[in-house]
Amino acid sequence: MTKGTFHQLSSEKIATKYGQLQQLLHAENEPKFRFTQIAQAIFKQKIHQFENMTVLPKRLREKIVEQFGSSILGIKPVAQTSSPQADKVLFELSGGDKVETVAMKYRAGWESFCISSQSGCGFGCRFCATGTIGLKRNLTADEITDQILYFTLKNRSLDSISFMGMGEALANPHTFTAIRTLTEPELFGLSQRRLTVSTIGIIPGIQKLTRQFPQIHLTFSLHSPFDDQRSELMPINKKYPLADVLEVLDEHVKMTGRKVYIAYVLLPGVNDSPDHAKKLISILRKRMDLKQLYHLNLIRYNPALGVADDYKRPEEHDIRSFYQQIKQAGFKATIRQSFGVEIDAACGQLYGQYEANKRFSDN
Template identity: 40%
Template sequence: MTNIPLYGTTHPTQTDAAREQAPKRSLLELTQEELADYVKSLGQPAYRARQIWDWIYKRYAADFASMTNLPAALRTRLEAEATVSPLTPIAEVVSADGNTQKVLFQLPDGQSIEAVLMLYERRRTLCISSQAGCGMGCTFCATAQGGLARNLTAGEIVAQVLYFARYLATPHAPPAMEVERPTHVTNIVLMGMGEPMHNYKNVWTALRRLTDPEAFGLGARHITLSTVGLIPMIDRMAEEGLQIGLAVSLHAPNDEIRSQLVPINRRYPVAELLAAVQRYIEKTHRRVTFEYALMRGINDAPELALELAQKLKPLLCHVNVIPLNPIPDSPYQPTSDAETRRFVQILNENGVPATVRLRRGIEINAGCGQLRRAMAA
């Protein structure tokens, strides 16, 4: 994998006690073949592996005790030496309108990550994390302020989806939200903590598990991966053959502003990034989304909207204009509703499709990294 410079500080927090304790085997890290080998090592027939696999990925079992078609002795042994999920929820908040739920999870080594469930009229969308922290250093992002601790494993990425799939499938499970259950996950966006392209191997292992009909089985077109613009990885993604959506966090139409907001732009400037997106479109024939978080007095001027339109018009794309979820005491604050509408109007009038993303969960720190930051304060 191409070496990517990190912006920010790495802060490992694993304790001596955690290192000394023998970790349980996480079954979410295993392929079907590896799970079969593990079950065989326990002296069990091959079909037991298929039963366990179905309990995890089709029935969203939270523990081995619920796997009632397994022998009691096997369930006891699995409970002693393995785990279904590496995540422990440590904080949970629901928005006042009941449409957004955010959960802060602790990982086995003490690190923490966030994931968000957002309810729309027909969609049940998850925003999941790919890293504990982030090394890209975007100046307006709460996650970036803590630096990068480590990459998530493929199993830790998948576990976030299974947690909420279990919640949606279980009638009356707390917390209460404005959703009639049972229902199911319809969409996934990798727009939570971390830069997915900086954890490429584990992210794509997780994506193949999530789209595999034999596993979670969500259609690839219902998943979107967001990147700040790691060009080598965009080119690599174009060769994957899986119809995962690509979103690029642009936030400015030129290098002067973007380099201040997104430091990786100094290595991969706007012109080169847009050329990579064009290559991606030519290879995949898929529309790309550009994310543009509007910040008052920084990137929201009408002339910047016009400049953005001129640069994006040749591309098969859509602009997702995002009202910023502000960090307290930050110089980056959201643009007014009127200025937001004007920005979008300029894009549309100049041939670039653009819409405003519905802001969700502002009062519950639903922006990337905000709940984690608040809990650490």
């Protein structure tokens, strides 16, 4: 049998374990189909232990284990909370840092996964539990995709994936490598349209996403239409002011033809007044020619561990009132379904509880 030759791998691809596996196979003068066998063992047969990939020669399995360890999965679950519609898992990374991932089950039968891109976050949004942790570090591309691999190996259906967990996805350059891995046909094989990236408004990252992954869904976290208040709630607004971000989003919409979702967490007595709704409507009216490509998602705030008591969960009638003002003005809006309040599904909650329990047990 003629052995194939591997294509030259880019430095970006070699940065992932899948690229490094290909590099090892090439160094061992293995045929090209060996990587296909490994990929099929992982993603079709759900085998994560290399020694159990019996389609590979024993010598090769031993070589892979020697270089990569026993499992393709490089993160370890250390805590989990569950409800009928959501599972939240805390993973430990190499070096001991931790991140959270949430798996959500919709009544229609499909599953969505909310993954983290950083351990902690350095942007300090006032109402966010992850912001109270501070930034520990960026995740590698493998650590990002391993969150999805964990559920893949459990034969869960990857209907949609959102970069909405711990951290700011567009502040981590490895996010783009992770997206390439998730959309690689021989690996996870996901369409760009099944991925959503959420951002607080990192302009260079939005522009890069527009160029490299134009079909990915983009969500912009707004949370206040008033510049002064937004800067107070979200300090990033001082570096990337709201008007500048909106201009870049307009360009994204024009270039890609893809809808932008505006996330708005309702904070009672903070950003849910009629004046806030009117200002939000005025922002949307300024882009009437793009009206069909902006969609407002109203989100119930989940009280978060370590965050000021000023921020409460909104009452349903207040949510409905705010929603009706937007709808009556003729704009698209949705009250997003709430998952896992009983399991503290807000980002950073499980992390904070785990660390608190650990400190208590250590004492």
